[in-house]
Every structure is written in structure tokens, then in C-alpha cells.
Amino acid sequence: MQTAEPKSWLARNESDIAIVDRYRLLIDAVRDYAIFMLDPGGRVASWNPGAQRIKGYSSDEIVGRHFSVFYTPDDIASGKPSRLLEAAALYGRIEDEGWRVRKDGSRFWANVVITAVHDDQDALVGFAKITRDMTERRRLEELERAHAASALTQQARENEQKRIARELHDDLGQRIAALKMALTLHGTALAGASPTQMHGELEAIAQIGTQVDALAVAVRRIAADLRPAMLDDLGLQAALEWLAEDFQNRYGVTIQCQLDISEPDLGEFAATALFRVVQEALTNVARHAHAHRVTIELQNDAKDCRLRVSDDGVGFDPLAAARPDAFGLMGMRERILQLGGLLTVESHPGTGVTISAELRLPLDIHSALTGAAR
Ligand SMILES: Nc1ncnc2c1ncn2[C@@H]1O[C@H](COP(=O)(O)OP(=O)(O)OP(=O)(O)O)[C@@H](O)[C@H]1O
Ligand SMILES: [Mg+2]
Incomplete structure (x- = not known):
């Protein structure tokens, strides 16, 4: 037996559900945004399930109260809630991001848009306020930033180590290899040396001494490159x-x-x-x-x-x-x-x-x- 498809409310006759109720249904269906109205003085005039989910108040608890309860004591002390309403009234719309307070006192990071609502005569009748809880997004972004920063730091460290290794290899490594070769040669020569040969060998040993001095300079330079003591002193x-x-x-x-x-x-x-x-x-x-x-x-x-x-x-x-x-x-x-x-x-x-x-x-x-x- 074939059952009739349930008709969506969109497909139903307009007289069935008035336009205004459609909007109400739409707003009530939104769970990720707090969508509500404020009267011109800033008191909550309507509430949706999204607002209840994000802020923790039921409609009975919050309608009629001033919207500054959503702000931190610091923001209240600095007059931020009324400033935002004034700006929304002046410019038509204002967007803000910052900490807001839930009913249980916990904080969440919110993206807030406040739009001034006017009647046909252009008189201000209140404000539409849409709040989005961005806490999780912000936490993820911070995590990503921390990862990126630590990757960069790690990369910079590896880069620095590579540079040190290159310096050690190209500079100190070659000087040491040259010294080792010179010493071996002179060791062999000294083994069977005559007194006249001995003189030449002593000169060569003096030259090796000069190379050792150069080595000491190179070591000091590499050390200075690593942490310029000069900077501290x-x-x-x-x-x-x-x-x-x-x-x-x-x-x-x-x-x-x-x-x-x-x-x-x-x-x-x-x-x-x-x-x-x-x-x-x-x-x-x-x-x-x-x-x-x-x-x-x-x-x-x-x-x-x-x-x-x-x-x-x-x-x-x-x-x-x-x-x-x-x-x-x-x-x-x-x-x-x-x-x-x-x-x-x-x-x-x-x-x-x-x-x-x-x-x-x-x-x-x-x-x-x-x-x-x-
Ligand atoms: N003063 C400069 N004159 C000409 N080209 C330069 C100069 N500085 C940087 N470059 C160019 O920019 C490129 C990137 O420089 P960068 O310092 O980031 O890398 P690198 O010197 O090649 O390697 P390293 O990671 O060891 O520093 C260089 O490879 C070079 O082509
Ligand atoms: Mg470079």
C-alpha cells in the first residue's frame, strides 16, 4: 500500500502557516546560533533554542532582563554593552568578537552581530542579535598556531645545527686533517733525522704551532657565532x-x-x-x-x-x-x-x-x- 509523502511546511498552503510563523520555525530550528531580539533599551525580547543551548538561560529566565548579563564584569564596567547598542543604532549594524558569560558563569568566545531594527516610520524598535560560540574554533586555531610556531622553531634550530655542522666540517675539520697529516710526516722524518735535518723539523713544528693558533681562533669564532659573548658584554x-x-x-x-x-x-x-x-x-x-x-x-x-x-x-x-x-x-x-x-x-x-x-x-x-x- 502506498502512503502519502508527508508534506513539508514549505509545500503547505500559505494560509496554513503564516509567513511570520515560518520565520519563527526557522529561527527555532537554528541550534548553532543564538538569535534573539532586544528592545531599544537592551532588554531581551525574544529567545531561540540556539540561545538557550549557547548561553544556558531558558526563555522564561532571560526575556525581560538586560542583555549586559552576557558580558564579563570588565566589559560591563567599561560600558561595552551600551556602546555596542549605540554603535548598532548609529551604523545600522555592529560586529564584535570577545568573551561572553554563560548562565553558569563559564565563559565562551563569541562572534556577535547586532543589527538595529526600524519600523516603517524609521523609528528604532529594537535590535536583532546573533551570537555564535567560537570557543572550539578559537581553540583549534590556537592549537594550529602553536603547531606552526613550534614547527618553525624546530626548523630554525635544525637549520642552525646544519650551519654549525657545515662550519665545523669546512673549517675546523679541514684544519685538523691538515695538522694530522703534517704531524705524521714530521714524526716519520724525525725518526731518522740528522742534526741538520733536525733544524728543519723544528721549524716545521713551529709552523704547526702557528696552525694550532689559527685553530684556536677558528674555535673562538665559531663559539662567538653560536652565542656572541660580545652581545652580553x-x-x-x-x-x-x-x-x-x-x-x-x-x-x-x-x-x-x-x-x-x-x-x-x-x-x-x-x-x-x-x-x-x-x-x-x-x-x-x-x-x-x-x-x-x-x-x-x-x-x-x-x-x-x-x-x-x-x-x-x-x-x-x-x-x-x-x-x-x-x-x-x-x-x-x-x-x-x-x-x-x-x-x-x-x-x-x-x-x-x-x-x-x-x-x-x-x-x-x-x-x-x-x-x-x-
Ligand atoms: N643579499 C643577497 N643578494 C642576492 N641574493 C640573495 C641575497 N639574500 C638572499 N638572496 C637570495 O635569496 C635566497 C634565499 O635566501 P635565504 O637566506 O632564505 O636562503 P639561503 O641563503 O639560500 O640558504 P640558508 O637557509 O642557508 O640561509 C638565496 O638563495 C638567494 O638566492
Ligand atoms: Mg641565507
């Missing part, structure tokens, strides 16, 4: 001047420093980050730029701190896809982002490279760190 300005001079001596590139770091003290975290950015920028100059001149400028006043490192080398296209194993520029950006600042790279092939970083002062390291994960 003499501060950022002197450490940058030392870095520039060392670079100039090593690569024969002329460096001009314009450093004007005044109070307030940037702090260890920012000083290390700025030092590392300059260090990586100079490493890039040595490896890629074929430059003759480099300028390092650093200035700060009470409000901000500006760093610029520019070279006159071959340049590159910063918009071209980066090599997946290139982490230098990414690491620089990340360090400055961690301080709540911004790093930009300007270059065109043939025109050299300018790296600029800007930091707002005073630094709020805590919010900068959480901001970095954003």
Missing part, C-alpha cells in the same frame, strides 16, 4: 660593529655602519634577534650577493626601532618561489615577527638587496610571543 651596538669589522676582514666587502641606538634598552631578546638578522643578512651577502658595499643602519627612539641592511650586489626576485631548503630569510622574518614587528625584503635582480625590520617600542615580549604564533 658590550651590548648590541658594539657587537654589530665587531660583526661588521669581522665580515669586512673576512670577505673584503666594505661595510658602513650607522648605528644610533638610544634608550630605552631593547632587552636581550630583541638585541639577540637584531644581531641574528644582521648576521644572516651578511651571510647572505657573502654567499649570494657579489657585493662591494654593505650599509647597516639601526636607529631607535622611544616609539620604534628600525634596522636596514642593504647591499649593492646582484639582487634577486623576492617574489619568486623560495627554495624549500632556504631558511635564512624565513628565520629573519620569524625572529622579527616574534617581537611583534615586520621584516621586509626589497630587491630586483641587479639592484642589490635591502632588508628592513621595524619594531614598535616598548616591546611586549609576552604578547609578541603569542602574537608570533598567529
